[in-house]
Structures are given as C-alpha cells and as structure tokens.
Amino acid sequence: MNLPALLPAVIVAGTLALLMGGALGWAALRLRPNEDRLVLEIDALLPQTQCGQCLYPGCTPYARAIARHEADIDRCPPGGDATIKALAQLLGREPRPLDPEYGENKAPSIAFIDEQRCIGCALCLPACPVDAITGASRFMHTVIAAQCTGCELCLPPCPVDCIEIRPRRNDALPTARSQAA
Amino acid sequence: MSRHGDFAASLRLEANKQLPMGQPLQAAMAPPHVTIALDQGSGSSACPVVARGDRVYAGSTLGRSEREDCAAVHSPVAGVVVEIDTRAVPAGTGLCITVENDGSNRPDPALAPIPDYSALSPRDLLERFRNAGIAGLGGAAFPTATKLGSARQQTTAHLILNGAECEPWICCDDALMREKAADILYGARAMMHVAGANRCTVAIEDDKPEALQAIQAALKSAPEGFELATLPSLYPSGAERQLITALTGQEVPSSGLPTDLGIVCQNVGTAAAIARFLQTGEPLVRRVVTVTGSGIAQPANLEAYIGSPITSLIERCGGYRGRPRRLIEGGSMMGRALESDTVPITKATNCIFAATDADLVARDQAAACIRCGDCAQACPAGLLPQELHRAARVDDGPKLDSLGIEDCILCGCCDYVCPSRIPLTEQFRAARLAVRRHRADQLRAAEAKQRFERHESRLQAQAEAERRAFEEARRRARANPN
Numbered sequence: 001m002n003l004p005a006l007l008p009a010v011i012v013a014g015t016l017a018l019l020m021g022g023a024l025g026w027a028a029l030r031l032r033p034n035e036d037r038l039v040l041e042i043d044a045l046l047p048q049t050q051c052g053q054c055l056y057p058g059c060t061p062y063a064r065a066i067a068r069h070e071a072d073i074d075r076c077p078p079g080g081d082a083t084i085k086a087l088a089q090l091l092g093r094e095p096r097p098l099d100p101e102y103g104e105n106k107a108p109s110i111a112f113i114d115e116q117r118c119i120g121c122a123l124c125l126p127a128c129p130v131d132a133i134t135g136a137s138r139f140m141h142t143v144i145a146a147q148c149t150g151c152e153l154c155l156p157p158c159p160v161d162c163i164e165i166r167p168r169r170n171d172a173l174p175t176a177r178s179q180a181a
Numbered sequence: 182m183s184r185h186g187d188f189a190a191s192l193r194l195e196a197n198k199q200l201p202m203g204q205p206l207q208a209a210m211a212p213p214h215v216t217i218a219l220d221q222g223s224g225s226s227a228c229p230v231v232a233r234g235d236r237v238y239a240g241s242t243l244g245r246s247e248r249e250d251c252a253a254v255h256s257p258v259a260g261v262v263v264e265i266d267t268r269a270v271p272a273g274t275g276l277c278i279t280v281e282n283d284g285s286n287r288p289d290p291a292l293a294p295i296p297d298y299s300a301l302s303p304r305d306l307l308e309r310f311r312n313a314g315i316a317g318l319g320g321a322a323f324p325t326a327t328k329l330g331s332a333r334q335q336t337t338a339h340l341i342l343n344g345a346e347c348e349p350w351i352c353c354d355d356a357l358m359r360e361k362a363a364d365i366l367y368g369a370r371a372m373m374h375v376a377g378a379n380r381c382t383v384a385i386e387d388d389k390p391e392a393l394q395a396i397q398a399a400l401k402s403a404p405e406g407f408e409l410a411t412l413p414s415l416y417p418s419g420a421e422r423q424l425i426t427a428l429t430g431q432e433v434p435s436s437g438l439p440t441d442l443g444i445v446c447q448n449v450g451t452a453a454a455i456a457r458f459l460q461t462g463e464p465l466v467r468r469v470v471t472v473t474g475s476g477i478a479q480p481a482n483l484e485a486y487i488g489s490p491i492t493s494l495i496e497r498c499g500g501y502r503g504r505p506r507r508l509i510e511g512g513s514m515m516g517r518a519l520e521s522d523t524v525p526i527t528k529a530t531n532c533i534f535a536a537t538d539a540d541l542v543a544r545d546q547a548a549a550c551i552r553c554g555d556c557a558q559a560c561p562a563g564l565l566p567q568e569l570h571r572a573a574r575v576d577d578g579p580k581l582d583s584l585g586i587e588d589c590i591l592c593g594c595c596d597y598v599c600p601s602r603i604p605l606t607e608q609f610r611a612a613r614l615a616v617r618r619h620r621a622d623q624l625r626a627a628e629a630k631q632r633f634e635r636h637e638s639r640l641q642a643q644a645e646a647e648r649r650a651f652e653e654a655r656r657r658a659r660a661n662p663n
Contacts (some may be wrong), residue, residue, distance in 0.1 A: 043630070046626075048627070048629040048630045050633045060630075129632075131632055132632070147628070147629070147632065149625075
C-alpha cells in the first residue's frame with residue numbers, strides 16, 4: 001500500500017472533520033435555540049387558567065416543561081383539544097387527545113361565593129392564583145367574575161364549602177373595533 | 182336635492198314593497214300581555230329594576246344598565262309585572278319581563294315632555310335619551326346616547342339621517358317618512374344639538390317618491406344646514422359604512438368609526454322616536470313594523486308596542502294567507518328565521534316577513550366553490566368571500582381575521598350571486614362569532630397571566646419578608662439570651 005499517496009487525503013479529511021466538528025460544537029453552545037422565546041410562544045397558547053391540573057404550578061411552568069421535553073402537550077384540560085392542536089402545530093408534533101389522567105375539558109366556568117354562608121375566613125384569598133377574590137378577615141368575600149379563570153383552586157381551602165363553580169356567562173364579545181376604540 | 186352615484190359593489194333587487202304601502206300606517210294597539218326582552222337586540226342585557234307583582238305605568242322603567250352598549254327598557258302599558266323569566270325572543274332565548282295590561286293606559290307620573298330641548302345642555306339631553314331607552318331602530322338597537330356621546334367627544338359636524346331602506350320587503354321607514362316627516366326633522370335637530378353637528382343630510386333611495394316629497398316639504402320650514410340626498414335604489418346602500426361612502430366619497434377606516442370622519446349616522450325611525458320623547462315624554466316603547474310577504478292576508482305597516490307578540494301583529498293584518506313556508510324577522514336578505522310566531526317584537530324588529538314558496542328562492546344543495554370570483558365582485562365591503570369561505574371551512578381564525586371578517590356586514594350579497602349556492606353569510610356569521618370569542622379568550626388569558634405573575638411575586642416578597650423577620654428575631658435572641 002502506498003501510504004504517502006494516501007496522506008494528503010487523510011490530512012484534508014481530518015482537517016475538514018475537525019473544522020466541522022468545531023463549528024458544530026460552537027453552534028451547539030452559542031446558537032442554541034432560545035428556550036425563553038419558545039417558552040413564551042408556548043405560554044401564549046395556554047389558557048392561563050393557572051389551575052395546576054397539569055401538575056405544574058401555573059401555565060408558565062408547564063410551558064417551560066414542554067419546551068424542555070419534560071412534559072407532553074396533552075396535559076391541559078381547560079385548553080382542551082384546541083390548545084393541543086395549536087401546541088402541536090407550533091412544535092411540529094402530532095396532535096393527540098387530552099390525557100384523561102389530568103382532568104377533562106369543561107365549559108368555561110367561574111367560582112361563585114354564597115355570601116350567606118361565607119364566614120370571612122380569608123383562606124381562599126391567597127389560594128386564588130389571579131387575585132380574583134376580594135374580602136378580608138371576618139368580612140364577606142366575593143368573586144370578581146371578570147377576573148375569575150374558573151381554576152377551582154379556591155374550593156379545597158374553604159372550610160364551609162360556600163364556593164361553587166358556575167358556568168361563565170357569555171358577555172358581549174369584543175370586536176376589533178371596540179378594542180381600537 | 183343632490184343625487185349620488187352608483188356604489189362600487191351592489192345589487193339591484195326586486196323591492197317587493199308595494200303591498201304594505203297600499204295601506205295607511207296603522208296606530209298602535211296594546212295587547213293584553215307584553216313581553217319585554219332585557220336584551221333588545223344589541224347583544225347586552227339590561228338589569229331588571231322591578232319585581233314580580235309590581236305595579237307599573239305606561240312608560241315606567243323595567244330595566245336599565247350601566248353598560249354603554251345596552252339601552253334601558255320600559256313598559257309600554259300600565260299593569261302588573263306577572264313574570265320575569267327566560268323566554269323565546271327573536272334572537273333565541275333571553276330574560277324577559279312580562280307585564281299584564283290592565284287597560285287603564287295610565288302614563289307614569291314621572292314622565293314629562295321637554296318643550297325646549299335647546300335649553301338643556303347636550304350632556305343633560307344625552308342622559309335623558311339614555312334613560313328613555315332610545316336605541317337605533319334601523320335593526321341594531323344600539324343605544325343612541327352612546328353613539329351620539331362618542332360623536333360629541335370628537336368633532337362631529339355631519340349628521341346623516343338614514344332613510345335609504347334598501348332591503349327588499351321592508352318599508353317601515355318609508356311609511357314613517359310619509360306620515361311623520363316633520364317629527365323626523367325635529368328629532369334630527371335635537372340629535373344635532375347633542376352631537377354638536379351643524380349639517381344634516383337625509384338620505385333616501387329614489388324608489389320612494391312620496392317619502393322624498395314629504396321630507397322635501399318638511400325641509401322648507403327647516404333651518405339652515407339640512408339637505409336631502411337621493412340614492413339609486415341599490416342594495417345595500419342603507420348599510421352605515423356603504424351609505425357614508427356613497428354620500429361623501431370617504432371610506433370609514435376598517436378599525437375606525439364614522440365619527441373618525443366627523444360623521445354620525447342615525448336611522449329616521451330613531452329621529453322620530455326622539456321627537457316623540459321630547460314632545461310627549463314617552464320613552465321608546467313603540468316602533469313601526471312592516472308586516473308583509475305572500476303569507477299575510479293584508480300586508481301593512483303598523484305602529485306596534487315593543488313586546489307585543491308577533492301573532493298580535495299578524496292578526497291586525499288579517500292573519501295568515503295559506504301556509505307560509507317561513508316566518509322571518511327582517512327582510513329577505515339579512516332577516517332571521519323565527520321558530521315561532523309567539524315571540525315578542527323588540528326595538529330591532531323592523532319587519533315580519535311571512536314567506537311562501539313564491540317569495541323564496543329554492544335553495545339546492547350547496548355545490549363546491551368553483552372560484553369564479555362573483556362574490557368578490559358583489560361584496561360591498563370589498564372583501565374576498567371565497568377566501569373567507571376557505572378559511573372558515575378549516576377554522577383558521579388568524580386568516581379570517583387578516584381577511585377582514587370583522588368588516589363583513591352580513592348583507593348576503595355573496596350568497597345571492599353564488600352560482601354554487603353556498604350559504605356564505607351563514608358561515609361568516611358563525612366564523613365572526615368564533616373569531617370574537619377567540620379574541621375575548623386571549624384578552625382574558627393575557628390579563629390572567631399578568632395577575633398571576635403579580636400574585637406570585639407578591640407571595641414571594643411576603644415569604645422573603647417573613648424569613649428575614651424570623652432570622653432577625655433569632656439573631657436578636659442569640660445576642661441577648663435573656
């Protein structure tokens with residue numbers, strides 16, 4: 001075998017391999033897909049109910065878990081199939097049905113406090129992830145209907161079970177014009 | 182009198198208005214029961230201010246609302262509130278107040294005429310219009326006070342009185358203009374006072390010579406600034422944006438309102454209702470309704486109390502003739518099919534159309550879109566219905582939005598010209614609702630996210646403060662053990 005004749009080819013191939021490997025290594029470190037931006041994009045598709053049914057403490061943490069491939073896209077019951085479809089499209093994955101383990105998709109609802117039975121214990125106030133309950137210790141509490149996401153997180157802390165979940169009434173819908181006005 | 186040219190895109194349709202116009206306008210008759218829907222058609226409900234068993238007078242307030250898009254509702258008759266419940270209304274179902282008429286017709290003692298509106302400040306007058314439940318009688322039932330109020334905030338110089346009435350079969354405005362021309366102009370002057378306008382154009386289609394004559398006669402005694410404009414009778418010349426373009430040559434921006442051009446548009450019926458309110462103190466409890474179609478024995482224009490059941494109107498027209506195929510609220514282009522004739526009329530009911538097979542175009546099974554583009558030619562809003570149709574079929578919300586679904590006025594022109602008989606308007610109505618719902622959800626989600634983030638950072642700060650206080654206490658305890 002004529003080793004010296006092979007040498008230039010080996011040198012060229014080796015140099016190329018080193019250069020390319022270096023470039024790829026550099027790109028992997030420096031040109032990493034921006035995870036934060038992906039998290040924001042995923043987060044924008046989630047319904048922001050902050051209900052924690054996906055077992056993450058809020059929609060943003062779940063978005064982060066999806067971005068890191070720690071959680072699948074089928075865990076959001078309030079978003080339902082529409083959210084899964086949108087996520088699948090964003091991430092280039094196959095849509096799949098909602099995993100029933102995490103809950104089922106229900107009609108939009110809000111919490112309602114029976115003010116006759118409320119004892120003003122204030123336990124539900126910190127439980128509400130969006131501060132949609134007003135009230136103070138030993139004063140009557142009430143739910144700000146427009147802010148309530150229907151996450152049901154106020155139900156467990158209530159000692160007298162005076163909170164119930166009711167269907168959300170459809171208010172007048174905003175048009176492009178009413179937004180501009 | 183000025184004449185205005187053709188529209189960019191419009192249809193010449195069979196008017197079918199001669200039948201009811203043969204009869205004089207009939208005065209209102211109070212039925213034994215009236216059912217007042219708390220949502221009169223603007224899409225937002227008033228809150229009841231009466232309870233079951235309350236005595237009310239003619240003109241007493243039954244419901245009011247703080248919302249800008251909801252007008253107050255009043256009882257047209259004196260009597261007792263017998264029921265407040267959810268009932269069938271033209272738009273589906275909704276909360277209604279039913280009043281049993283005691284026949285006395287005693288007016289509410291609080292009602293008083295306003296003999297000189299110019300003595301009141303525009304703001305004051307606006308408030309009175311709001312309390313009187315004055316709403317747009319062209320079909321949208323949007324509170325007039327809100328519209329005039331937003332006109333007031335911008336410099337609005339021009340009031341357009343819409344008497345075009347372009348939709349086939351409907352002729353209630355025509356009848357009103359013939360009989361109440363002076364009232365209409367009086368109401369228009371009050372509206373100009375409120376909006377701060379100094380010009381008023383009354384726009385009428387040229388197929389209503391009697392109405393044109395009546396308005397022209399009344400204009401002789403009108404002050405400066407009034408003019409009459411004749412439009413060719415083309416559909417949909419009476420749609421607000423299309424009317425403004427036809428009259429002024431200006432186009433209302435897609436995301437804007439006519440007030441951006443210094444224009445406010447009002448229906449002639451609304452002007453007459455304002456005149457009635459100023460002259461007698463009576464809030465908006467009656468309107469003119471066209472009862473027509475081949476399925477009606479004697480088609481006519483009737484003055485009717487809001488809340489009268491549709492059957493009572495049809496009885497006054499001699500009942501049905503034959504068996505109408507369909508009962509429609511509104512005209513043949515934009516009307517809504519009613520499921521029953523027992524529903525009450527609302528402020529938005531301009532026409533009851535009992536259609537027989539002779540009136541209806543037989544609708545074959547819809548075929549596939551052949552992309553002929555006829556719909557784009559016909560669309561008065563300048564949209565591309567075939568592209569909208571494609572996007573609507575796959576529920577592509579963002580695409581629908583970017584194609585301008587919000588600018589669709591649901592006029593039905595694309596339906597009318599479609600050779601494949603695709604029910605486009607129906608599809609767009611649903612798609613528009615879905616787009617709006619999606620937008621509402623997104624707004625709500627953005628707000629919830631913000632509130633959640635604030636909630637989290639507050640809880641964190643609290644925990645941090647507690648931890649610090651605890652450490653401080655421990656350090657102090659170590660420093661002096663006593």
